[in-house]
Amino acid sequence: NAGVTQTPKFRVLKTGQSMTLLCAQDMNHEYMYWYRQDPGMGLRLIHYSVGEGTTAKGEVPDGYNVSRLKKQNFLLGLESAAPSQTSVYFCASRKIDGGGETQYFGPGTRLLVL
Amino acid sequence: LAKTTQPISMDSYEGQEVNITCSHNNIATNDYITWYQQFPSQGPRFIIQGYKTKVTNEVASLFIPADRKSSTLSLPRVSLSDTAVYYCLVGDRENYGQNFVFGPGTRLSVLP
Numbered sequence: 125n126a127g128v129t130q131t132p133k134f135r136v137l138k139t140g141q142s143m144t145l146l147c148a149q150d151m152n153h154e155y156m157y158w159y160r161q162d163p164g165m166g167l168r169l170i171h172y173s174v175g176e177g178t179t180a181k182g183e184v185p186d187g188y189n190v191s192r193l194k195k196q197n198f199l200l201g202l203e204s205a206a207p208s209q210t211s212v213y214f215c216a217s218r219k220i221d222g223g224g225e226t227q228y229f230g231p232g233t234r235l236l237v238l
Numbered sequence: 239l240a241k242t243t244q245p246i247s248m249d250s251y252e253g254q255e256v257n258i259t260c261s262h263n264n265i266a267t268n269d270y271i272t273w274y275q276q277f278p279s280q281g282p283r284f285i286i287q288g289y290k291t292k293v294t295n296e297v298a299s300l301f302i303p304a305d306r307k308s309s310t311l312s313l314p315r316v317s318l319s320d321t322a323v324y325y326c327l328v329g330d331r332e333n334y335g336q337n338f339v340f341g342p343g344t345r346l347s348v349l350p
Binding site: 165167216227229230 | 270274282283284287325339
């Protein structure tokens, strides 16, 4: 049981390049989330998904797109990277049951846009 | 969204009990209170969650007064490894996305 994994761990892009960050979870959770975290700040929600084939915007969605073609995978795309998108990106999946709800986070992807 | 306010930083010594208080004056009836812990270069990790009164697990306790306008995370006998950032979140667990607002958190430093 790997939990939540993220690929890649680190990436350097030039302004205007595109890339896709992959998040995978093996816990069969319906809900998945993408956050970004800037130095010294809390996490900000970019996009989320409440199930396969669904996506929705979070707090800071501009410049990003997402897809949830399979339940276990949640992809975050940067169409044209900008220096302002330099950040650490965290993916999470969420479990809801009678005992409450919990988010499980991946190890993060560090992105540097030059 | 219920806004939360926490101290930006706290210092403690090994073996002491640490209490971190979070204010959430406009908490809604269906909102739960959840605390996460984040170590450097890692994603946040769930610590504890509660709705009212007191909740205890193997890691921490969560105290919630009757008016629910604040909550206190209590870490018993902290060690150096408890040095981390602690986040308080408030939200309706049925609201799938918009309730997840992580503020800057409380940076706890445990000193030897």
